[in-house]
Structures are given as C-alpha cells and as structure tokens.
Amino acid sequence: MHISTVTIMGFRNFKDSEINFNEKTLVIGANDIGKSNLIHALRIILDKKLSEAELEPKDSDYFVYEKTNEIFIQLKFENVTEDCILGKIGKYVSDKGILYLAYRGIRKESGEKKYNFLIGQSENDLQEIESRFYLKVLNLDYIESSRQLLTYIRKEKKYLLQEAKKQRSAVMTSEDEINTRKIEKSIDILNKRLIKLSYINNATANLNEELNKLSLHHLNNNITFDVGGTDVDDFINNLDLVSKINEKSLAVGGDGRNNQIFLALRTSKNRLVEEVPLEVTICCIEEPEAHLHPHQQRRLSKYLVESLNSQVILTTHSPQIASEFSPNSIVRLFHDGTSTTAANGGCSSLIEKSLVEFSYRLNIIPAEAFFSNVVLLVEGPSEVLFYKALAADIGIDLDKYNISILMVDGVGFETYIDVLQNLNIGWVVRTDHDIFKVSKKDYYYLSGLLRAVKIYEKYCEKDIDFDKLIVEKKSKLIGTNDRNNLTVDEIELATQFINQLEKFDIFLSRIDLEKDLLDSPLRPALIDFYNETRDDTLLALMQGSKATSMFEFLSENQGELSVLKESDIAQPLLRCKELAEVLYNDTL
Numbered sequence: 096m097h098i099s100t101v102t103i104m105g106f107r108n109f110k111d112s113e114i115n116f117n118e119k120t121l122v123i124g125a126n127d128i129g130k131s132n133l134i135h136a137l138r139i140i141l142d143k144k145l146s147e148a149e150l151e152p153k154d155s156d157y158f159v160y161e162k163t164n165e166i167f168i169q170l171k172f173e174n175v176t177e178d179c180i181l182g183k184i185g186k187y188v189s190d191k192g193i194l195y196l197a198y199r200g201i202r203k204e205s206g207e208k209k210y211n212f213l214i215g216q217s218e219n220d221l222q223e224i225e226s227r228f229y230l231k232v233l234n235l236d237y238i239e240s241s242r243q244l245l246t247y248i249r250k251e252k253k254y255l256l257q258e259a260k261k262q263r264s265a266v267m268t269s270e271d272e273i274n275t276r277k278i279e280k281s282i283d284i285l286n287k288r289l290i291k292l293s294y295i296n297n298a299t300a301n302l303n304e305e306l307n308k309l310s311l312h313h314l315n316n317n318i319t320f321d322v323g324g325t326d327v328d329d330f331i332n333n334l335d336l337v338s339k340i341n342e343k344s345l346a347v348g349g350d351g352r353n354n355q356i357f358l359a360l361r362t363s364k365n366r367l368v369e370e371v372p373l374e375v376t377i378c379c380i381e382e383p384e385a386h387l388h389p390h391q392q393r394r395l396s397k398y399l400v401e402s403l404n405s406q407v408i409l410t411t412h413s414p415q416i417a418s419e420f421s422p423n424s425i426v427r428l429f430h431d432g433t434s435t436t437a438a439n440g441g442c443s444s445l446i447e448k449s450l451v452e453f454s455y456r457l458n459i460i461p462a463e464a465f466f467s468n469v470v471l472l473v474e475g476p477s478e479v480l481f482y483k484a485l486a487a488d489i490g491i492d493l494d495k496y497n498i499s500i501l502m503v504d505g506v507g508f509e510t511y512i513d514v515l516q517n518l519n520i521g522w523v524v525r526t527d528h529d530i531f532k533v534s535k536k537d538y539y540y541l542s543g544l545l546r547a548v549k550i551y552e553k554y555c556e557k558d559i560d561f562d563k564l565i566v567e568k569k570s571k572l573i574g575t576n577d578r579n580n581l582t583v584d585e586i587e588l589a590t591q592f593i594n595q596l597e598k599f600d601i602f603l604s605r606i607d608l609e610k611d612l613l614d615s616p617l618r619p620a621l622i623d624f625y626n627e628t629r630d631d632t633l634l635a636l637m638q639g640s641k642a643t644s645m646f647e648f649l650s651e652n653q654g655e656l657s658v659l660k661e662s663d664i665a666q667p668l669l670r671c672k673e674l675a676e677v678l679y680n681d682t683l
Contacts, residue, residue: 102169
C-alpha cells in the first residue's frame with residue numbers, strides 16, 4: 096500500500112493543493128517553498144512521535160496569505176491489502192483497497208482552536224475518530240534534515256545487536272554462550288591488570304581524596320577506571336562502530352560517513368521485517384544528501400529507493416539525486432502566485448514523458464534547472480560562457496535569483512521547454528536570427544524567426560494581435576532574399592515579428608552573438624584582444640573554435656562587459672531577473 100494523493104487546504108503556504116505521490120517519490124523545490132510543510136502535513140496524520148500538543152493547530156499553521164479558519168489534510172491510500180492493516184482497520188478499507196485518513200483543524204472567531212481526525216473508504220464518507228489508533232499498524236518514520244547522527248548511531252547499534260540475536264540458530268546461541276563465559280573471565284583479568292598500572296591508580300587518587308572529604312558514603316566507594324564492568328552485556332553495549340582498514344580500526348568520525356551509517360541503520364531496521372508484517376511504515380527522509388559528495392549522493396538515491404521495502408518519500412536540494420530519480424516520481428513544488436502547489440499535480444506521466452524523451456541529454460547540468468526559478472535557454476557553449484560573465488558584470492547574481500543558463504546545442508529549444516513547462520519553471524529564449532537557403536531553390540527563409548514563432552505557437556498564451564500577424568504574414572518569412580539583399584519590406588516584417596516575440600520572452604539576436612558583439616559597445620575590447628580591425632577577419636577569429644575563443648576573451652575582459660547593460664544583448668538576462676523578482680514577490 097502507499098499514499099497516492101495528498102490534499103492540503105488552508106495549511107501554512109498551501110491554499111488548496113492536491114498532490115499525487117508514487118511508491119518512491121522525490122520532492123524538490125526552492126528554499127521556503129513548502130517541502131518541509133508538506134512533510135509535516137503527512138506527519139500530523141502518521142507520525143506517532145508527534146505529541147498531542149504538536150497536533151494542536153497554531154495560528155501559524157493556518158494559510159499564510161489569506162484569512163482562513165480551517166485546515167484540512169487528507170491522505171488517500173491505494174492497494175491496501177496488508178493483513179495487519181485489514182485486521183485492525185479493515186472496515187474502513189474499500190473493496191478496491193482504498194483508505195482515506197484526514198485531519199481537520201478549526202479556529203473559531205474567539206480564537207479557540209480544536210482538531211479531529213477522520214477515516215473512511217471514500218472522501219465523501221469520512222467518519223470522525225477520537226484518536227490516531229491506526230498508528231499501531233500504519234505510521235511514518237520521519238528522518239529530519241538536522242538529524243543527530245552520533246546520538247542515533249549509539250542508540251540504534253543496540254537495536255542492531257538485539258535483532259541479530261533474535262535471528263541466531265540454536266547452535267549459534269549455544270556457541271555464543273560459551274564465548275560469553277570466556278569474555279567474562281577475560282574482562283575480569285583485564286580489569287585486574289589495569290589497576291596494576293601506576294598511572295591508572297594515581298589518576299584517580301586525588302579525586303577519591305576529595306570525594307572522601309565531601310561525604311562518608313565515599314569512604315568505601317572509590318572511583319577507578321575499568322573496561323566497563325564485568326557484565327558482558329554492558330561491555331557489548333559500549334562497543335563502538337569503527338572502520339576496519341588493513342585489519343586496523345579507525346574511528347568513524349566524518350559527518351558524511353556518519354550520515355551513511357545513520358541511513359544504513361535505518362534501512363536495515365526497515366528491512367528486518369517479519370514474514371507477516373505487524374505494521375506498515377512509510378519512510379520519509381529530508382535531505383539525505385547531507386555531507387556527501389556528488390557521486391555518493393547519486394548512489395545514495397539509488398540505494399534508498401532499491402533497499403527500503405516501504406513507500407519512500409525524499410526531499411532534496413541535490414541535482415545529483417534529482418538527475419538519478421525516476422522522472423514520473425518527481426514532485427516539484429512552486430508558487431503559482433496564490434499559494435504553493437505541485438507542477439502537473441505532482442507525480443505525473445507528463446513529466447515522465449518529457450524527461451524520458453529528454454533522457455539521452457539528461458545530466459547534471461539540466462538537472463540543476465529542476466531547482467531554478469527561471470532558465471535562460473541559449474544556442475551553445477559560447478553563449479553560456481558569455482551570459483554567465485555578463486551577469487556578473489552587470490550585477491545579476493544568478494545564484495541569488497535562482498537563474499540557470501542552459502545551452503540547447505544539438506537538441507533544440509522545444510525539448511528543453513517541454514521539461515520546463517511540465518515542471519512549471521519559467522524560461523526565456525535567446526536564439527540566432529538565422530537566414531538559410533531553401534534547398535534546390537533560388538530563395539531563402541528566415542529560419543531563426545520561424546523557429547521562434549513555432550515556440551510561441553506551441554508554448555505561449557495566445558495573443559490576438561500576434562496571432563493575426565502570424566496568419567497574415569508568416570508565409571512571407573519563406574521566399575526572402577539572402578541577408579545581404581533583404582528588402583526594406585522584409586526587414587520591417589522581421590522587425591514586427593521580433594517585437595511581438597519579445598513580449599513572450601523569446602529574443603532573437605540581430606544575426607548571432609559574435610556579430611552582435613562586434614556591433615556593440617564591446618567592439619574596442621574585441622579589437623584590442625584580437626589585434627584586428629577588419630570586420631570579416633575579426634568575425635572569423637571570433638567564430639573559429641567559438642567556445643574556446645569566447646573563454647579566452649572573457650578571461651582577459653571579465654569586468655569590462657558592463658558596457659552592454661543597456662544593449663539588446665543584455666535584455667534576455669534582464670528579463671530573467673525580472674521574472675525571478677516577480678516570483679519572489681509573489682511568495683512574500
């Protein structure tokens with residue numbers, strides 16, 4: 096069984112959201128977008144560690160952007176077939192294996208607050224219940240991001256030993272009892288030898304002298320060092336987890352390694368289930384990537400998904416984990432201008448389709464876009480290098496505004512935009528104003544404009560004026576002269592289309608980036624760098640090994656690009672900043 100749908104109304108930054116989950120679900124989104132609030136909504140219903148006081152709704156729990164006096168959280172479970180569930184709460188499970196659990200928090204005008212829990216076979220037939228009695232068989236194991244690694248490891252290593260004891264055969268138990276008696280004798284011998292060491296005795300002499308002055312009952316009770324008493328169980332419980340390297344023990348101390356041990360302990364505990372399980376536990380982990388380098392983050396994602404028997408819900412800020420996760424199991428939270436919601440309703444076949452089609456290009460660079468507010472899509476690597484440098488020089492902090500710059504080199508804009516649209520991520524396009532010859536014909540076509548118009552037609556909200564222009568004059572973009580012989584009418588027509596496209600965040604260069612830079616205030620710097628004044632030669636130098644040439648130019652001229660701040664070249668970047676600021680203001 097698993098949670099298939101979560102409905103949240105009036106809770107914190109969720110106004111009215113319905114979010115689909117899969118058996119393995121990854122929740123992503125910007126900081127403060129509501130990932131932890133979504134998890135807390137699950138915990139209110141399923142986490143038995145929450146106290147009664149924590150279940151009581153607080154003023155800060157009600158919807159933050161508008162006045163509301165009701166919180167409603169509902170979980171829909173599907174494929175409920177487990178005997179432990181049916182035996183305890185089977186009367187609330189439908190014939191199709193559906194179960195609903197819900198929480199309602201009410202705030203009266205007087206300020207008084209109350210809450211109740213509900214259960215039922217359908218959302219239209221929920222019955223109030225007095226307590227969360229179902230937690231005995233259905234609950235959630237929540238691992239928070241600020242986990243106390245060492246404390247948990249010390250506690251859980253005892254559980255690990257206890258479970259291992261239970262699984263021993265009769266022969267193994269008998270052998271262990273023999274070895275236990277040997278260990279008891281060894282501990283006694285070790286203690287006797289320890290106290291013969293002079294510095295062991297002397298170390299506590301002053302301490303015992305002072306204690307004797309304080310109280311009579313210390314006279315026959317001396318403090319000393321030993322290996323943990325003569326009780327074998329105490330001795331074993333004080334064992335430390337260490338790393339064995341070339342037969343030598345190394346204390347486990349790094350946070351990254353401790354995090355791996357922490358999660359491995361929780362996973363092993365989850366997997367040690369009875370043949371007939373006594374309960375169903377959903378595992379929820381916040382930021383499993385803590386303290387781990389990128390390769391280990393990707394491996395950890397696979398490990399948790401493959402190893403845990405139950406439903407797994409992860410939240411993350413890691414592109415590495417996101418890039419490895421099943422595409423139809425990603426919930427991307429974003430702010431829609433009113434409240435937090437999930438792109439495409441959460442886990443979605445639409446997201447899966449776009450990402451699967453994109454999978455041959457899906458790597459850590461586009462995965463970064465999952466966490467972006469806005470993505471600037473450009474032609475190739477030289478544009479990426481240039482716009483990142485330009486952003487720095489005109490004071491746009493890409494990380495601050497959560498802006499990514501991605502190239503579509505060899506793939507095309509539409510493939511990227513499909514992914515971004517399905518994840519409700521804003522985008523801006525900057526493409527070349529190409530003019531190509533029609534094969535086997537004596538005329539040309541404005542391919543850059545046609546490419547941009549296609550993007551508008553497929554992805555943008557329709558505009559009456561622009562649609563009219565497209566219907567009447569799109570055909571005239573084919574059958575033009577070459578670039579050097581464009582007529583006045585052809586230039587004016589192209590300008591009309593370009594002006595309309597910019598309203599929809601689709602920007603065209605005058606020709607391409609190199610030619611545009613040559614005609615910009617940056618021209619003197621280009622002449623100095625290439626030591627060339629002739630346009631044709633200068634352009635050839637810039638376009639030869641474009642990315643390498645751009646990198647070398649920027650290496651020497653970073654800091655000089657601010658002269659482009661008011662130019663058309665900077666407009667796509669400035670628009671990204673505007674969109675990010677609008678999004679930020681919407682979330683305030």
